[in-house]
Amino acid sequence: MEILSVGWMPPTSLLF
Secondary structure, three states, rough: OOOHHHHHOOOHHOOO
């Protein structure tokens, strides 16, 4: 899911 998160919110990649 981190890859998808980076599409709209890079910071979220750290959480997921």
